[in-house]
Amino acid sequence: MLSLQFIRENPGAVRKAIGEKNVSLDLDALLALDAEVRALKTRIDGLRAERNAISDSFKSAAPEERPALGAKAKAIGAEISGIESDLGEKQAALDALLLRVPNIPWEGAPVGPDESFNTVVRTEGTIPDFDFTPLDHVALIEKNDWADLARITQVAGSRTYCLKGRLAMLEQALMLWAQQRLAADGFTLMTVPALARPSAFVATGHFPGHEEEAYFMPADDLYLAGTGEIALTSLHSGEIIEADRLPILYAGYSPCFRREAGSAGRDVRGLLRVHQFYKLEQYVICRDDEEESARWHARLLANAEAMLQALEIPYQVIEASTGDMGNGKFRMNDIESWVPSLGKYRETHSCSTLHDWQARRANLRWRDEERKVRFVHTLNNTALASPRILVPLLENHQTADGRVKLPAPLRELMGGDYL
Numbered sequence: 434m435l436s437l438q439f440i441r442e443n444p445g446a447v448r449k450a451i452g453e454k455n456v457s458l459d460l461d462a463l464l465a466l467d468a469e470v471r472a473l474k475t476r477i478d479g480l481r482a483e484r485n486a487i488s489d490s491f492k493s494a495a496p497e498e499r500p501a502l503g504a505k506a507k508a509i510g511a512e513i514s515g516i517e518s519d520l521g522e523k524q525a526a527l528d529a530l531l532l533r534v535p536n537i538p539w540e541g542a543p544v545g546p547d548e549s550f551n552t553v554v555r556t557e558g559t560i561p562d563f564d565f566t567p568l569d570h571v572a573l574i575e576k577n578d579w580a581d582l583a584r585i586t587q588v589a590g591s592r593t594y595c596l597k598g599r600l601a602m603l604e605q606a607l608m609l610w611a612q613q614r615l616a617a618d619g620f621t622l623m624t625v626p627a628l629a630r631p632s633a634f635v636a637t638g639h640f641p642g643h644e645e646e647a648y649f650m651p652a653d654d655l656y657l658a659g660t661g662e663i664a665l666t667s668l669h670s671g672e673i674i675e676a677d678r679l680p681i682l683y684a685g686y687s688p689c690f691r692r693e694a695g696s697a698g699r700d701v702r703g704l705l706r707v708h709q710f711y712k713l714e715q716y717v718i719c720r721d722d723e724e725e726s727a728r729w730h731a732r733l734l735a736n737a738e739a740m741l742q743a744l745e746i747p748y749q750v751i752e753a754s755t756g757d758m759g760n761g762k763f764r765m766n767d768i769e770s771w772v773p774s775l776g777k778y779r780e781t782h783s784c785s786t787l788h789d790w791q792a793r794r795a796n797l798r799w800r801d802e803e804r805k806v807r808f809v810h811t812l813n814n815t816a817l818a819s820p821r822i823l824v825p826l827l828e829n830h831q832t833a834d835g836r837v838k839l840p841a842p843l844r845e846l847m848g849g850d851y852l
């Protein structure tokens with residue numbers, strides 16, 4: 434969310450962001466509502482002042498004047514409550530529109546309505562040149578009995594899986610390895626719940642707009658989050674964080690649930706796109722300073738790239754277009770990992786700077802050195818998301834005999850050179 438003051442003072446920039454991010458929002462209607470709300474508040478203030486003047490004069494008024502004064506004060510009170518109910522409705526309508534105002538994208542973002550306008554920033558790693566016909570991850574799994582991808586669906590429905598044996602162990606080893614790396618880098622590991630209130634989805638910007646992507650439990654008024662970002666963004670809601678506690682660095686580990694409502698027919702084979710997965714999330718709360726946010730964006734991206742380099746997975750870094758980055762983002766870089774069986778790169782990480790857009794929605798504030806209370810900045814990036822990361826890992830490291838050679842950092846944890 435942007436501040437009303439910023440919107441009033443920069444309507445052109447906001448209108449441009451609405452257009453470049455393909456947001457359906459009538460800014461003129463928002464500004465008109467804002468003017469009406471301000472006019473009603475001014476009117477109420479005037480009437481309250483008038484009523485106060487009457488009550489002040491009441492004491493010194495002659496007895497015969499008092500009934501008329503009382504009647505006037507009563508009439509003013511009735512007029513105020515009439516305006517207040519109108520104000521309440523208009524304020525609610527204004528608040529709903531404010532939640533839809535997109536963040537201003539950084540000037541380096543490719544301008545375009547969707548991911549086809551994303552650009553490749555850099556490509557790292559060597560795409561494997563197999564001297565045999567490589568298998569895809571499903572064939573490798575079936576050959577080695579590393580998961581159940583079929584019978585489990587009679588229990589859990591489509592887009593579900595059950596990792597088995599060494600592959601199940603590898604997922605745990607990968608997560609521990611990534612958690613240890615982030616802990617060594619100053620991030621506090623947090624195992625956060627997927628259960629979350631609707632307000633937590635509003636805070637991140639998932640709601641309004643993406644309600645159909647989340648599983649909902651009406652009896653509890655709870656949703657299942659698709660990312661640990663949701664719990665971490667609202668964890669400190671309502672607090673005023675002291676300057677010396679910033680930056681707060683969390684490594685949020687959680688199960689993630691997504692209905693994939695809009696993905697019918699896409700990635701239906703295997704582990705790329707499932708309803709329940711596990712993610713280690715890099716999350717930063719820092720002071721509202723654009724340079725500091727830019728430094729953390731680079732750090733979160735570098736952390737993820739370093740992991741992919743250690744795992745010897747070829748990848749490319751993507752600069753997200755204005756239409757692909759989403760409402761709340763100032764900047765988003767995805768990392769796409771090479772999937773041999775598809776002959777292309779597929780997204781495995783997503784790194785975002787949001788400035789104070791989430792902080793305003795989550796009421797996340799800090800007290801600066803001059804004791805001024807301000808909204809913080811938030812950032813997030815995937816550290817590892819499994820089982821999707823297993824797809825490039827298995828496929829890039831497969832051998833002619835259908836085994837998988839483990840990248841060096843995992844061999845000790847996995848007790849051997851091969852999965």
Ligand SMILES: Nc1ncnc2c1ncn2[C@@H]1O[C@H](COS(=O)(=O)NC(=O)[C@@H](N)CO)[C@@H](O)[C@H]1O
Nearest residue numbers: 660662705706707710781782783814815818821
């Ligand atoms: N349905 C899914 N199945 C498997 N993995 C998924 C699914 N949806 C997302 N992911 C993984 O989770 C990563 C992050 O998802 S994201 O929506 O792009 N971004 C976020 O959730 C941010 N909080 C950064 O992690 C993706 O890059 C992908 O690796």
